Amino acid sequence: MSGSNTRNTEKQTAVCLEIRDVVKQFPGVTAVDHISLEIQEGEIFSFLGPSGCGKSTLLRVVAGLENQDQGDILIAGKVVNALPPYKRDCSTVFQSHALFPHMDVAGNIGFGLVERKLPKAEIKERVQAKIDLVNMGGMEDRYPHQLSGGQMQRVALARSLVLEPTVLLLDEPLAALDRKLRKEMQVELKRIQREVGTTFLNVTHDQKEALSLSDRIAVMKDGVLLQIGTPAEIYETPRTRFVASFMGASNIFSGNVVSASDGKIKFQTEEGLQVILPEPADIAFDQISGFSVHPELIELQPGNVDSLAAGSAEDMLVEGTIQEVFYLGDFSEISVRVNDTETMLTIYQSRSCNEPDTRIAQGQPVVARFPAGSMNLLVG
């Protein structure tokens, strides 16, 4: 099985949600194409991918709002395929928060508890606890149209959490909020999850959100699972071309392995650049189709190769000319054209107090140094 499974048996946590070979088709498109995965109790798991990749559909299948064509959904070990959404032990926070406009905050949060026919006193108590948890104290009597976007999202969260579901499903809950609010809510979400310990299944198209929020991420495209791993694994070692570029590793080189010896392989790119990389443990040589490098790892030095300071023999050095410099405040995005080719490199240079950036200018000849550890192998 996959590496993540062995890690889990070490930790002895239960699998709280299992998606088994699920297929969901709509006329003309397969939204979910044979996806299987297991989500651990207490973790924040994110489905990450571009619009239309099937992540929301998959979430709705788990919730019971859509029915899959094939495969099973198991919540806490029980197959729930035949159960309608009101009988499944999961709760959804919608992107449009979907608060009931004719009920106040307390009424909204207590909705599910009323359906469970709990005594009024208990409902009041549990609702109050959740109101405090999401920092909405004092707003019990407000109506949704009197709340801001962030407040509505918190009420939606409380409304689902008060039912103490096995899994909390979040369908791009922060997508409708502005950037600053989104960041605040991300912090809130993480805090709340740590406090209640419920498993969160989050769907998002925002890489940064997935990285900062999740314990594990599954990257999806066109209904297929491309890679599952921790945020660091997904970001630093993307396996496919798509995952790499989606995570911002915008420098992607195609090519193949030409020789191998002493635990190293020699890789030649389509442009004719040669680089020596450590032999990968888990990939066959003929599967390696290229490598990716994140823009922030590349070092730029003016001049050409000869004028360079010493570096490791396994660094890759590329001569090029600066095409454009985009000043973004905390860092600058520099695009460099590799000499004698059409290849463009994207490099991030952080702002630093040490040296003035007067040497980086359009048209300047530079050497891009790709440090030994910066090149990540891609398959497929």
Add this chain to the structure above:
Amino acid sequence: MKKKKRIAQKILWVLSILTLIFLWAPMILIMVYSFSNSKYGSSWEGFTLKWYAKLLTNDQVRDALMRSLIIAGVTVVIATLIGTMTAYGLFKLNFKGKQFLRTSILLPIVFPSVVTGGALLVFFTRLVHIPLGFPSIIIAHIVFCSPLAVFIILGRMQRFDWSWEEAALDLGATPFRTFLRVTGPQLLPAIMASAMLIFPWSFDDFVITYFVSGVGSTTLPIYVFSQLRFGATPVINTIGTLFVSITMLGMVLVYFVQKMGKSSTT
């Protein structure tokens, strides 16, 4: 420039007031004369309430009024019910001929009432043999009132956030409870608005009712028409005043119900 604007505004005011007077003068005259102590109800000869008192003792008027009220009442209930269910189905379901159905529902309102009345009369007497009287009138009223309900409620549904229903299901409510606690209350203002509009439509209807009422089933509008043949009498004025008052009351209620509905939606 500002002066021109002010003059234009003043002209607009004058025109508006003149138009209102033109529209309301006949109505106001009738209402005033209903309190007038004159034999033919067409001039002012002192204040009196005797015509209203006479109205209360007039059996024919009372019968006609009751009949109109019953018909309107039943029509309101059934037409609103049909309207709600139709709107729900049209909105949620997709089936062959949906567009055709949706357009054809408009027809009873769009057709001239004479055409609808004539067609319904043929339908009741030749095709289906429904007795002329309460059954035929009520069915006819439902036919031309339901479309109104359909479109008012459908319009409301299009401004609906249907994720409310999904959220309710997700939180543990069965489809029935969802309608009871979430969809229904949200639709209620629209349902009430259509009820309030259907009532005067049915109560005031003359043409179609005239066609399908047969003998002996006089509604209030038909009674008034038959009385006009004998020339103006004060009774007409009182009935006219009643008509206007009831319809105005309905409009006022619609206004407040819709206002209520607006404040409970985002």
